[in-house]
Amino acid sequence: MQAGLEWLPGDFSQPFRPHRCPIAEDRDPHAPEPVSDAELIDRVLAGDPEAERALYDAHVDRVFRLVYRMAGDLDRAQDWVQETFIRAFEKLGDFRGESALSTWLCSIAMSVSLNGLRKVKRFREREVALDDAPPVGFTPREADPDLKTRLAQAIEDLPEGYRAVFVMHDVEGFTHEEIGRTLGVQPGTSKAQLFRARAKLRQALADFAGDRNV
């Protein structure tokens, strides 16, 4: 999808709750009154480069956190965040203001990230096909890393929709309503995918269920 935007019809009818934005939480109380998103958008559309920078500064932390969680690699995360903002500036005239700007930006960021992950996956599959494939069905127990490492691998093995929802909900603290608006799905779908993602993770990490000391 265009790398993107076409698959993000979304339900933008409900207001976004800006209190979740880390920028808002960490704001310096002595800083000047922040400019509203609507004002920034008008100025960007009018060609004000300072407004572009201000808009970027206001949202880049949240976008970067989310993209990095998905990418797990600094170079890739930087590339995807850059692409997100370049696209956002190009499409800003199409932003209808029915959702918060941060939600719209996260939608683009997730679209860019998921497309990027597909490319990475295809590339890795080709690499594996060229190399000698590892033996299947044998995992030496002594090589098992700890829970965090195993969990990271299990998360990366999740289908991308499950992984996106799990990262957004359980790692980054989005609500199902926010996830629904960001990914263009119903909150119920988000809940179902989270349920299934957790089930798959439990299955992958079942041997830790009896190990209380890890």
Added chain:
Amino acid sequence: MTDDQLDERIRGAAREYNAPPATPREEMWARIAEARRDRVPEPRVIPLRRRRWRWAGLAAAAAALLAVGVGIGRVSVAPEASVWEVPSAKGAAYRLAAQEHLGQSEAFLTLFRASLQQPGDHRLAAASARQLLATNRLLLDSPAAGNPKTRLLLEDLELVLAEIAQLSPSSRAEDLELIREGIEQGGVMPRLRTAVPAGAAPTQGVL
């Protein structure tokens, strides 16, 4: 340990999953600004109230442009541009292969969506999806995917086909519902129909 307790341990450990470092703001901004400078700016959207006075001029320009376009159209025969056009003669084979594949995929997804109305065994659909998926991946690596729109359509199609290919007799109604949502929310069907000219979609070999 119960599922809830294990979930809690997983959630606790997940907070450190791909823990992000400090945002490299300046580095990223420098590259964004550079990319923005290198691009030709798109025409700005001007609010209606500001451009009302320009209507007469715009209408005259549009009429003139239309007249020129009609004139050119009458004296020349140009092939209709399509989503997956490959800009070289040797791309014709890939274009035809992509056209046939997209046509087959459209027919397959149409039947598959209809089959979702009734409960049943989707193993045949999964097998067909696997065949289409193999072709799809070949096309993604071919010059046919050089066109960005074609590539995006093939990438979206790949996701849908991969989900169907994984169906098994034990698949639940939720799985089918997620696939149906994937087809509808991605706008895959309308885009397939747009990409395939009417009457140019042989379906043999798939159904």
